[in-house]
Amino acid sequence: MTPLDFVISLGLISIVAGVLGSLIGLGGGVVIVPVLTLLYHVDIRLAIGASIVSVIATSSGAAAAYVREKMTNLRAGMFLEIATTTGAVSGAYLTTLLPTRFLFILFGVVLAYSAVATFQRRRTAAPLTVSHDRIANVLELHGEYYDEAEKREISYKVTGTKLGLFMMYIAGLVSALLGIGSGALKVPAMDLAMHLPMKVSTATSNFMIGVTAAASAGVYFTRGQIDPIISAPVAIGVLIGATVGSKVLGKITSHAVRIIFVVVLVVISLEMLQRGFF
Amino acid sequence: MRLTRQPPATPEAAKEMEEKIRLTEITISLVLRIGVSVSVLVFIAGIVVMFVHHPSYASFSGSISYHGLTSGTTQFPHSFSALVTSLSKGQGRGIIVLGTMLLILTPILRVAVAIVSFSIEKDPAMTLVTIFVMAVLILSFLLAGL
Numbered sequence: 169m170t171p172l173d174f175v176i177s178l179g180l181i182s183i184v185a186g187v188l189g190s191l192i193g194l195g196g197g198v199v200i201v202p203v204l205t206l207l208y209h210v211d212i213r214l215a216i217g218a219s220i221v222s223v224i225a226t227s228s229g230a231a232a233a234y235v236r237e238k239m240t241n242l243r244a245g246m247f248l249e250i251a252t253t254t255g256a257v258s259g260a261y262l263t264t265l266l267p268t269r270f271l272f273i274l275f276g277v278v279l280a281y282s283a284v285a286t287f288q289r290r291r292t293a294a295p296l297t298v299s300h301d302r303i304a305n306v307l308e309l310h311g312e313y314y315d316e317a318e319k320r321e322i323s324y325k326v327t328g329t330k331l332g333l334f335m336m337y338i339a340g341l342v343s344a345l346l347g348i349g350s351g352a353l354k355v356p357a358m359d360l361a362m363h364l365p366m367k368v369s370t371a372t373s374n375f376m377i378g379v380t381a382a383a384s385a386g387v388y389f390t391r392g393q394i395d396p397i398i399s400a401p402v403a404i405g406v407l408i409g410a411t412v413g414s415k416v417l418g419k420i421t422s423h424a425v426r427i428i429f430v431v432v433l434v435v436i437s438l439e440m441l442q443r444g445f446f
Numbered sequence: 447m448r449l450t451r452q453p454p455a456t457p458e459a460a461k462e463m464e465e466k467i468r469l470t471e472i473t474i475s476l477v478l479r480i481g482v483s484v485s486v487l488v489f490i491a492g493i494v495v496m497f498v499h500h501p502s503y504a505s506f507s508g509s510i511s512y513h514g515l516t517s518g519t520t521q522f523p524h525s526f527s528a529l530v531t532s533l534s535k536g537q538g539r540g541i542i543v544l545g546t547m548l549l550i551l552t553p554i555l556r557v558a559v560a561i562v563s564f565s566i567e568k569d570p571a572m573t574l575v576t577i578f579v580m581a582v583l584i585l586s587f588l589l590a591g592l
Contacts, residue, residue: 169512170504170505170507170508170511170512171497171500171503171504171510171512171515172497172503172504172506173506173512174512174515174516175493208512208516209513210516211516211517211518213518214516214518214520221546221549224549224550224552224553225482225549227553228478228481228482228549228552228553229482231475231478232475232476232478232479232482233475235474235475235478236471236472236475242471242474242560243572246557246560246572246575246576246579247572247575249557249575249579250578250579250582253579253582253583253586254582257582257585257586257589260586260589260590261589306571307571307572307575378552378553378556379553379554379556379557379579379583381553382550382554383582383583383586384586385550386550386586386587386589386590387589387590389524389546389547389550389590390524390525390590390591391524392522392524393524394524394543394546395515395516395520395522396492396496396522396538396539396542396543396546397496397512397515397516397539397542398516399542399546400489400492400493400542400545401493403486403489403545403546403549404489404490407482407486
């Protein structure tokens, strides 16, 4: 395979990664890392660097539309970034202290549990109408959005901000430690702990992952993990895919978004366990 | 110090506040759109320059494999000074790294815009929140040695 074949084929695969990543708020890394290592046999360190680039591209590419359409809860997202960025910075410097294999297993189990819990919430996912959460009330984190699939305005209240913050810190920490997109924990934190509607959870996660990834991008850059011939096709492809994905999210039902998210979460969980055990 | 936003006294004031919030959303959306568009153009320019400098890369069935460009020992700029050197030589890889930097800067710029927007909206709590996020981001780059 020549460099030209590599650039074109990787660019096309990245479009798919961008569509999927922007729909479920995970970033493109879920697809990019296995494709680069298993299909193209690229060095794992460079694959992780490319994953960071794809996460930032998905985030900025889709967030432009989500923010304008109020699908993203801007205030809740920015508030929770306090925890994700702090987690990402601490994680980048803990890498050498903790055994990676153990982390992969632990994280695989946590994700499997999140997948089950997210799936079970499918019948009880009605938005809250009252909230006694002090932080959410003071910072006015509640919101509303127009659901194109249901053709109505949906307003919701936010709760569980303290638990949400804690889960976001862990999300930032593991994303830096394991080089995987932190959206896998961000969406359950907003859906399960804070009771945001599913679509708002994935759109807000999508908005936040760019900043979380930016907080560890500096380290990846100076360590020489961001290889230009990989990052260019990944970034361009993912940006195209994310633009398409951001037009789809409004039109499909929250239930469908939840099911796609759960399926992808199960796949990542198995991938983590496999990397931990073998 | 009051942390909550001053509740609007009149319906006109409430409407004005809503317009300000809408303006924040539109500004942030615009910043992201511009950042993304500029970096895509730089990425495309970098790829084109790379293939022009290395015509042997640009065939569908040549003997040159991409593996040499994606191994653990591949050379490419990973510091500011190396980037400047690479750009001054007009290397495609340098242009692509510049595009990556612009892409990384986009979400950071978005946080900066939010600080300004929230302070214009007279929302002290959210202004502090976004300043904190910005401080952590700056710290992350200082710790990385950039």
